[in-house]
Amino acid sequence: MTSIGLRSDLVVPLGDGGRIPLLGFGTWQLRGREAYEATRWALEAGYRHIDTATGYGNEAEVGAALRDSGVPREEVFITTKMPPDHVGRERRTLEESLAKLGTDDVDLWLVHWPPGGTAGVDSWRAFIEMRERGLARAIGVSNYSLAQIDELTQATGATPAVNQIKWSPFQFDRAMLDGCRSRGVVVEGYSPFRAARLDHPVLRRIAEEHGKTPAQIIVRWHIQHRVVVIPKSARRDRIVANIDVLDFALAPDEMAALDDLGHG
Template sequence: MTNFTLKSTVQLRGSGIELPLLGLGVYRNDDCKPACLAALKHGYKHIDSARMYRNEAEVGDALRESGVPREQVFITSKVNNPEHGYQKTKAAIESSLRNFNFEYIDLMLMHSAMSDKERRLESWRALVEAKAAGTVRAIGVSNYGVKHIEEIREAGYEMPDVNQVELHPLCQQKHIVDYCIANGIVVEDYCPLIRAQWNIPALLKVTEKLGKTPAQVLVRWSLQRGFVPLPKSSDPDRVVTNAALYDFEISAEDMKLIDALDRGKDGAISWNPVDVD
């Protein structure tokens, strides 16, 4: 019996809507419909896409085919870096709505800060206006460092609901996480499964003790840390297995073992452009 109670959603402070804590990532999955259908059949209520992934249409088709009502599933997309700027971001949002064939997108993120301050803020203004118009329910950022979010505050705009960053035991982004927590920004983590680089003695010790897969332990670690993990798999069976997280708990002692794996920036295994100018 587990004593650690996990919520299923977190409320986004800026919009008041509920974000499901476990999401399916569909990065680099051109044929993501089978994974999406498996996820929706087995209780996932959150799918994380992006314009750069070029699979928004497949996500929308999967949701309609699943029979799950649109309002019960939280769908995210992201404005691609070359689309920064007010007019380009407005056009990107309209394009995404057409791709999904939705009337609204639950969460729209800036995919990274990889342009310049002026264009980032122009894009943010476009996102704020889209939220006010109801075509986007919540807005946020991805791969943003503290200085990039501070630009938004200093410009007098509403703050992001979410910051999605590479985050896992090897790369815990502590400075960014502390800032986000202090400012009521939900932290979503991509690459929570460390791209299956699991030959880590401390991790394997915990998985053996619990009788769980490394993927399950890594996602459970993220949930117990208060993050929103977005595990990706193109295999429908693994999509289901990765969500079997609620019949066990990682003890405080074992959480410390996993926490101690942090290598800072050296632990990054992906893009992680949080320090760009």
Template sequence: MSLSITSTIRLSSGHHIPLLGFGVYQNYDSKTSVLEAFKVGYRHVDSAQAYRNEAHVGAAVHESGLKRSDVFITTKIISKYHGYESTLKGVDESLERFGFDYIDMFLIHDPYSGTERRLDTYRALLDTKSTGKIRSVGVSNYGVKHLEEIRRAGLEMPAINQIELHPLCQQKPIVQYCRDNSIVIQAYSPILRGQMDHEVFKSVATKYKRDPAQILLRWSLQKGFVPLPKSATAARIYSNAQLYDFELEEEDMTRLDALDRGKDGAITWNPVDAD
């Protein structure tokens, strides 16, 4: 599997997303962190309205010297603000905070608002895409039933579903549904928020002379996911991107695959079963 930090995958929208993303959840110095990530080679940043750092991410893009077209920026709208008109308003507010003419990917952050408001929000994002304010539409924390309601409504399927994914929480039914429907799978909390003391993680890391985070991120890439590691530490931002001069052997992928605990393995809110 030949991969590099510049590797991308084509979305159903026709746009390409870098396979390695940089998350900024709970990062309160995100401009500095994003600038550091750009120096390392990241070109994909995952933000959200609820993170309250869109302006900082936008400032980093503007100060980086990179072309806007060279970076892929994601944001999200949380259920508190779901609804057709509120979503249209929210997109404009995000654009203003970022200082952008367009946003690459806009996700529904969670499914907690119920079927009607979820679909109204999704329709608003699709309509906004048609005007060019956003390039691609996706969802986050969506289970199969939430994805199915989009299909049953006769709407185009999301380009992305961003869910918690790591060896302890593999969400296999959702992953299979996404693969069957050409939905790219993003993995948040791919390094378990630093909870990487499992003996298998340490054993595989020792074998490859790597740290556990690099093993988990490489596993995610080899599974075909788009992992979103986050850090505010320059050394960790760098090391989390050093994933391309080794490949996990099949036996080690199998060892990591065998750790799946289903929902019990989740370490975050993971609202994929919300009504």
């Protein structure tokens, strides 16, 4: 199977000059041996983008899976995130993440939530410093509003490369998508299945027409919107199925019908 991270049509540029694979593997709620095995299976299946976080408690297992996989570090895009209550401990948090992952840097480091509901300008300045030190190749945010992103940009001159938010056809928000893109921010969607109704008749009909599962249709919808998607599973068969979305395309009317689910 083709490695996702190695296909030029399956990556999107980041504002700082880097690139992020459109399809990654999420590890939320995976712990211990389960996290290790799922990450190994994902790398074997062809994923080259792994998403973790300090708060997930699985960075060590993700790092071990990467080392044991035999896949070169430079071929894998690694994201981790800082919890909002770690404000003031940014550098130590990232250094602890790198030690657990067993890497010299991460490809993307995110503020996991707006700290205290604010944009967290001081914390963002620390993120910029860690990027300048080479510990994070790109920096971004998660669960931020457009106004909060603007506050960071106006205060520091540095715009987040990514905004990772809950996203699926049922959360489709054209204003948010266009707003991020106009600012040079890549939208990355998490919980694509938890945020969806996999039994919805429109989704099931499109899936049946393509001989795919509703979950595969959702992944494909993200890719065609050029929105990064990070499906998670602990089951090997589903991990493999979620990357098996490159042999078909959704028609414009199907994309529109899926977009409309967000207005239902």
